[in-house]
Amino acid sequence: MVVARRLATFVAAVAIALFASVSSTTTAEAAANVRFSYVQYNSPGSDYGSNYSLNQEYIKIKNYGAKAKQLKGWTVRDAAGHVYTFGYLNLKPGATVTLHTGKGSNTVKHRYWKQTWYIWNNDGDKAVLKNSRGVTLDACKWGSSGSAKAC
Structure with missing residues (x-):
């Protein structure tokens, strides 16, 4: 009887560990399917701060996965600490x-x-994408040349 209980406890512990491992891997893989695809860090023309010019500075986030992802609470941030929360x-x-x-x-x-x-620095910056739990899912970094980058 004691051996049967110990065996049942062991089997249950192994099943829980396997499920947790598969579950977290699946979650991490699914989350990694959402990532930056492109950044326009230097809007065309002079940086004079009009709303039109500000909106020509942008970053694109794409879902490369097969399932929809809810982005509520996800953040995009730059190296200076500016944070956008979805x-x-x-x-x-x-x-x-x-x-x-x-x-x-x-x-x-x-x-x-x-x-x-403007948020993104023309002479180099780094965009970071985090999920609602604060886990970094992607980053896109650039230097001082050009005005846009495929991430």
């Missing part, structure tokens, strides 16, 4: 959302940081 947004498979620096009306394809000055 509200409710269900990003469908293959879909891209563009995060603009300036002001505008949020849609499923376009989100607006509502800043009054």
Whole structure:
């Protein structure tokens, strides 16, 4: 009887450990399917701070996975500590959302940081994407040449 209980306890512990391992791997892999695809860090023309110019500075986030991902609570941040937090947004498979620096009306394809000055540094910066638990899912870094980069 004691041996049977110990064996049952052992089997249950192994099953829980295997499920937790498979579950966390699946979650991590699914989350990694959402990542940066492109950044326009230097808006065309002079940096004079108009809303039009600010919105020409943007970063694109794409769902490369086969399942929709809910981005509520996810963040995009730069090296200087500016943070954008997503509200409710269900990003469908293959879909891209563009995060603009300036002001505008949020849609499923376009989100607006509502800043009054540029976020991304033209001479080099780093964008970081984190999920709602604060786990870093992706980063895109650039130097001083050019004005845009595929991530």
